[in-house]
Amino acid sequence: xxxxxxxxxxxxxxxxxxxxxxPLLMLSTGSSLFVEEHKQTFLTSPNADFSCGFYEVGGNAFxxxxxxTNSKNRTVxxxxxxxxxVNGHGSKVTLNHEGxxxxxxxxxxxxxxxKTSSGKGTTAVLLDTGNLVIRDxxxxxxxxxxxxxxxxxxxxQPLTKGTRLVSGYFNLYFDNDNxxxxxxxxxxxxxxxxxxxxxxxxxxxxxxxxxxxxAILDTxxxxxxxxxxxxxxxxxxxxINRRLTLDYDGNLRMYSLNASDGSWxxxxxxxxxxxxxxxxxxxxxxxxxxxxxxxSCPPGYxxxxxxxxxxxxxxxxSKNCSKIEEYEFFKLAQTxxxxxxxxxxxxxxLKECKKTCLDICSCSAVTYKTGSGTCYIKYVLFNGYSSTNxxxxxxxxxxxxxxxxxxxxxxxxxxEIVLGSSSMxxxxxxxxxxxxxxxxxxxxxxxxxxxxxxxxxxxxxxxNIPMSMEAGYRMVTSQFRMFTYRxxxxxxxxxxxxxxxxxxxIVYRGVLEDKRVIAVKRLMNISHxxxxxxxxxxxxxxxxHMNLVRMWGFCSEGQxxxxxxxxxxxxxxxxxxxxxxxAERLLAWSQRFKIALGTARGLAYLHHECLEWVVHCDVKxxxxxxxxxxxxxxxxxxxxxLSKRDSTSxxxxxxxGTMGYMAPExxxxxxxxxxxxxxxxxxxxxxxVTGSRISSGIKVDGRExxxxxxxxxxxxxxxxxxxxxxxxxxxxxxxxxEQAKVMVEVAISCLEERNSRPTMDEIAKxxxxxxxxxxxxxxxx
Numbered sequence: 134x135x136x137x138x139x140x141x142x143x144x145x146x147x148x149x150x151x152x153x154x155x156p157l158l159m160l161s162t163g164s165s166l167f168v169e170e171h172k173q174t175f176l177t178s179p180n181a182d183f184s185c186g187f188y189e190v191g192g193n194a195f196x197x198x199x200x201x202t203n204s205k206n207r208t209v210x211x212x213x214x215x216x217x218x219v220n221g222h223g224s225k226v227t228l229n230h231e232g233x234x235x236x237x238x239x240x241x242x243x244x245x246x247x248k249t250s251s252g253k254g255t256t257a258v259l260l261d262t263g264n265l266v267i268r269d270x271x272x273x274x275x276x277x278x279x280x281x282x283x284x285x286x287x288x289x290q291p292l293t294k295g296t297r298l299v300s301g302y303f304n305l306y307f308d309n310d311n312x313x314x315x316x317x318x319x320x321x322x323x324x325x326x327x328x329x330x331x332x333x334x335x336x337x338x339x340x341x342x343x344x345x346x347x348a349i350l351d352t353x354x355x356x357x358x359x360x361x362x363x364x365x366x367x368x369x370x371x372x373i374n375r376r377l378t379l380d381y382d383g384n385l386r387m388y389s390l391n392a393s394d395g396s397w398x399x400x401x402x403x404x405x406x407x408x409x410x411x412x413x414x415x416x417x418x419x420x421x422x423x424x425x426x427x428x429s430c431p432p433g434y435x436x437x438x439x440x441x442x443x444x445x446x447x448x449x450x451s452k453n454c455s456k457i458e459e460y461e462f463f464k465l466a467q468t469x470x471x472x473x474x475x476x477x478x479x480x481x482x483l484k485e486c487k488k489t490c491l492d493i494c495s496c497s498a499v500t501y502k503t504g505s506g507t508c509y510i511k512y513v514l515f516n517g518y519s520s521t522n523x524x525x526x527x528x529x530x531x532x533x534x535x536x537x538x539x540x541x542x543x544x545x546x547x548x549e550i551v552l553g554s555s556s557m558x559x560x561x562x563x564x565x566x567x568x569x570x571x572x573x574x575x576x577x578x579x580x581x582x583x584x585x586x587x588x589x590x591x592x593x594x595x596x597n598i599p600m601s602m603e604a605g606y607r608m609v610t611s612q613f614r615m616f617t618y619r620x621x622x623x624x625x626x627x628x629x630x631x632x633x634x635x636x637x638x639i640v641y642r643g644v645l646e647d648k649r650v651i652a653v654k655r656l657m658n659i660s661h662x663x664x665x666x667x668x669x670x671x672x673x674x675x676x677x678h679m680n681l682v683r684m685w686g687f688c689s690e691g692q693x694x695x696x697x698x699x700x701x702x703x704x705x706x707x708x709x710x711x712x713x714x715x716a717e718r719l720l721a722w723s724q725r726f727k728i729a730l731g732t733a734r735g736l737a738y739l740h741h742e743c744l745e746w747v748v749h750c751d752v753k754x755x756x757x758x759x760x761x762x763x764x765x766x767x768x769x770x771x772x773x774x775l776s777k778r779d780s781t782s783x784x785x786x787x788x789x790g791t792m793g794y795m796a797p798e799x800x801x802x803x804x805x806x807x808x809x810x811x812x813x814x815x816x817x818x819x820x821x822v823t824g825s826r827i828s829s830g831i832k833v834d835g836r837e838x839x840x841x842x843x844x845x846x847x848x849x850x851x852x853x854x855x856x857x858x859x860x861x862x863x864x865x866x867x868x869x870x871e872q873a874k875v876m877v878e879v880a881i882s883c884l885e886e887r888n889s890r891p892t893m894d895e896i897a898k899x900x901x902x903x904x905x906x907x908x909x910x911x912x913x914x
């Protein structure tokens with residue numbers, strides 16, 4: 134009977150899938166791997182974490198590679214021939230009798246070899262670390278893949294002065310000053326972008342005073358370099374497979390493997406904003422990161438190669454230096470082309486800046502910063518990027534006939550932006566999803582880049598904090614810390630000087646020992662659990678934007694919950710808009726537009742650029758503080774709601790906000806997202822335009838109407854093309870009609886149904902397109 138079972142079972146076993154796989158632990162002299170058998174025959178590490186053999190990179194194209202066995206899509210960490218794949222028929226890898234490991238193409242030519250020659254007894258093995266090693270008969274290492282990295286470092290694999298990571302045109306290497314850098318090294322232009330050239334290496338905690346030029350990633354996710362670069366993975370600790378990869382988009386990222394499903398998550402990245410990577414959109418191209426990564430060509434230019442953004446844009450005109458009067462400038466708001474400045478002039482007017490460019494034939498554009506009057510004459514348009522946070526504008530030099538054709542001269546322009554794709558960089562779309570990749574990477578990867586991990590230990594050693602909160606301490610920086618209740622009580626003189634109050638608490642003025650003036654908000658009716666409060670503070674504390682009040686710290690001792698902010702010594706917006714405002718305090722139109730734009734920028738930062746999205750939940754004039762220069766500082770976002778970037782709505786235990794500014798979703802018990810802030814902003818915007826407290830009741834022709842009816846009235850007025858009847862009468866007609874029309878249009882769109890409301894980023898861009906610097910009667914009033 135047993136013999137009969139054997140006869141039946143053995144043939145079945147021979148056709149089971151695993152019978153086709155023949156992993157090898159070693160290649161000996163004279164043995165080969167054949168490309169046709171790439172699914173059956175390959176090297177494997179003793180722990181089975183890594184495999185080595187032929188890897189399919191395209192139709193009938195293969196590389197000789199090492200990959201993570203248990204990862205989705207078999208993530209490659211090393212390739213012998215990344216730029217010159219071999220044929221899918223007839224190619225092979227052989228450890229020949231001379232002891233040389235040779236990759237041969239179908240015609241027998243050597244595509245790559247290890248350049249070893251130790252003769253008989255030579256072996257090739259794949260170690261548990263992912264290192265492919267060739268040894269002679271005595272066991273001496275002759276060659277190893279760790280000596281020749283491609284785009285990835287594995288734990289315990291050193292990066293030295295003689296090695297570098299390369300991905301397309303991007304390089305990670307030790308420069309001549311012994312500093313580890315990222316560089317775009319294109320066919321015509323080279324440009325270092327990390328660490329930022331705007332700062333010295335010492336400013337960012339690195340040093341050039343070292344001669345070893347060594348960097349290594351350990352088995353716990355700690356990457357340490359001889360130039361004092363010291364980073365840790367967000368999930369730092371043993372037992373996780375990791376890799377440090379220079380990705381095809383030029384960003385350096387650390388990945389951690391989820392053993393349960395084979396997926397990767399980003400646990401650190403060098404570049405928080407992708408447009409800080411140089412060369413992504415090529416020469417003359419403009420990079421935009423929000424709301425998703427985009428490349429575009431400026432007016433007068435077109436994409437050079439529709440399949441490859443790295444080749445940039447080409448001009449649709451030829452320069453004629455003999456007739457400078459034939460050129461004009463087209464404004465690209467809050468756009469710059471970093472570097473390659475021919476001349477930098479300080480404290481000059483925009484007119485003088487443009488004239489300088491017209492007088493220089495090689496000048497292609499100027500970047501001008503209004504506040505400082507700084508003029509940058511550009512001869513090469515490279516590293517272009519557009520950001521609502523850039524404090525200047527670019528003026529590109531074009532023939533007059535091309536400038537006149539641009540519709541962008543009108544307010545609220547519409548431009549077609551061409552999305553970059555992974556195929557443009559020689560990658561398979563099946564493996565990369567460009568847009569979601571960057572959003573996911575930006576969320577999970579920026580944790581360690583922004584802050585250090587030293588002060589959390591100090592705090593933890595002094596306070597009895599649950600272990601689950603340690604991650605929050607790792608995020609604390611010297612500018613954001615925990616205060617003791619006693620410290621804040623003394624700073625405020627036992628909470629003596631009240632400067633404001635709201636539904637969530639009372640605000641007091643205080644002075645710290647270092648003489649910094651602070652605003653301390655003593656919270657009331659807080660439903661946060663202790664751990665939730667700490668987690669939210671660790672996120673809020675890293676928020677830093679010119680239009681947001683800087684949060685310096687917090688206190689959490691039992692029932693005492695306090696937030697510590699910078700002190701803004703002017704008053705809030707409502708004091709300058711409503712009631713009996715003197716002529717001296719009444720806001721001019723230029724100030725109103727500036728406040729509307731600044732508020733939009735601040736909210737856009739919270740909604741779109743933070744590590745985790747932040748919904749303010751209480752946007753109103755009382756929370757819009759003004760500096761002495763009438764710059765906006767949005768306050769009271771310390772109790773805002775945090776949202777993961779992949780979530781579509783938030784969970785609330787109770788309603789938040791102020792009556793009159795709250796979106797209908799609150800009352801309808803609908804899902805809450807950032808659009809509630811957009812609605813509130815729309816109400817505030819109407820109040821800025823009209824100078825009236827719309828949130829507390831509206832009168833039209835002597836009768837009180839609801840807000841939705843008032844919006845319909847505004848739509849009818851807007852349809853006439855003349856909005857002067859809704860502008861604050863105290864301005865006596867001194868306003869910019871074009872800006873006013875756009876502000877009313879935006880306000881109305883903010884008060885529509887949730888799905889029809891714009892994003893704050895779109896609002897900021899609409900206002901920037903109308904931020905006219907030319908003289909206007911409104912500005913001379």
